[in-house]
Amino acid sequence: MHTTDVLIVGGGIVGLGTALALTDRASVTVIETEQHVAQHQTGHNSGVIHSGLYYKPGSAKARTCAEGRELLYRFCAENSIPHDRCGKLVVATDASELPALDELERRGAANGLRGITRLTGDQLRAIEPHVRGVAGLRVAETGIVNYKTVAEAYARKITAAGGAVRTGAKFLGCKPEPDGLTAETTAGPLRAKLLVNCAGLYSDRVARLCGVEPGVRIVPFRGEYYELKPRAEHLCRHLIYPVPDARLPFLGVHFTRMIGGGVECGPNAVLAFRREGYRVRDASARDLWELATSPGFWKMSRRFWWTGLNEMYRSLSRRAFWHALQKLIPEVSFHDLTPAGAGVRAQAVAPDGKLVDDFFIRQAPRMVHVLNAPSPAATASLSIGRSIAEMALKELG
Structure with a gap:
């Protein structure tokens, strides 16, 4: 039977980012239902490297985006992954949107963005001649990349460091043991000291298969x-x-x-x-x-x-x-x-009908369940991965 210190369920960019953060401190195995990594949320997004403009100051999203954005730019540069720090415009199309634009500018400053410029309508058109707006923000830190390419690079680094990335292996459940757990998968059983659930669209179901009530749907x-x-x-x-x-x-x-x-x-x-x-x-x-x-x-x-x-x-x-x-x-x-x-x-x-807007992680004995990883999860994958890895290592003792 295959054994590992940490079993990560989910081969998207958050699961792979977590595995990458663990490779020099524990043995790691990632299992993914599909035949290739990054087949769902990671491979079907717009490819934006987010600046951190929108997030509530002090939130986990704001903290991890700022750090993760720069880590991602550095990773792409060091690994020859095509990317472009091209910047973006946020456009107020009429005066009713100006208070919300003011709030975005305030949040961006509170989140440490240095490349924000307030623009008049004429200044907007000087940058984007075909845009219609009364005012806007130019945000220099925003960029673009192909996240599937990034995730595949993470996977290569994980395997090069001695970790394992097993595709075509669907998680079916797990059984606790005195020194860890045994996970059942369609590719056979795996024994681990700790499980990290990064299953994205199926994260709540994976939690229930582990006997943990996720608290969200x-x-x-x-x-x-x-x-x-x-x-x-x-x-x-x-x-x-x-x-x-x-x-x-x-x-x-x-x-x-x-x-x-x-x-x-x-x-x-x-x-x-x-x-x-x-x-x-x-x-x-x-x-x-x-x-x-x-x-x-x-x-x-x-x-x-x-x-x-x-x-x-x-x-x-x-x-x-x-x-x-x-x-x-x-x-x-x-x-x-x-x-x-x-x-x-x-x-x-949440049960009260509220949309969970920040990262939501639930811990259980020998388990870490990532139950909400909204945008900027891809941008911040290296930063989030480090945070989840620290939780995992503390759980391992």
Whole structure:
């Protein structure tokens, strides 16, 4: 039977970042259900290296983003991973959004960002001639990268350091033992001193399989993207974001230059009917039943029903999606858009219906369960990984 000090469930960027932080202090094994790492949230996002502008000062997201952003830039440079610290614009399209823009500027300063510049409407247009707005922020620390490439580099470093990354190995449950636990997987049993749950979309289920009540329910939200056709790519030079709704952990549809070329538009945020529901027609009876029997889900739905309807409408109507983009760049034509991919975000929802907005980690004897790792989890993966690794090492004694 394979034995290891730390067994990490989940081969996404947070699980791999944690394993990387542990390799010189313990033996590590990562198991991943899919045949390759980074197949879900890590491989289906917009590839933005976040600055830390949005997060509540003093929160775990704010702390780990600032450190993790610079660690990631350094990692990419040292490992020849293509990336670009290109900066972004946050645009207030009318005067009603100015107070929220002021708050973002205050938060950015409180979070230690040095590359924030307040812009007038004319200054916005000097940088992005096709943008419509009355004011904005330029944030120099923001960048772009392919996170799947980053995760694959993490995996290579883990194996080079003597760790193991086992794909095609689904976690089925675990049995406690006097000096650790035995995990059952589809690739056979594994014995470990400690388990770290970084299963993302399935983190609450993995916790229950371990006999731990997670205290939250994972609700999947699908984010759908379009791309600008090559003829329209000149309309966007940077990353261009709207002023977000402070009540929601989503940033609104925006324009994102991609590290491999092209400009991506989106995402929206619509309820997915399956935890891996990348298409509108994807549905799972089990996943839907879990939502239907979750009081927290219904409380959340009552609170945000109007927002949810608007997102669903924009999901079903390309024209509605286009109109949302035109608020930032009026010259975008309906025929400039072509459907691109989609991602599914694991959003933890508390029993009272509140959307868990920060990292949420629950510890149990010989276990660490990462139950909510929202954006900027990919940006901060090296920093978060170090924090989780310290928890794991303390649990090991």
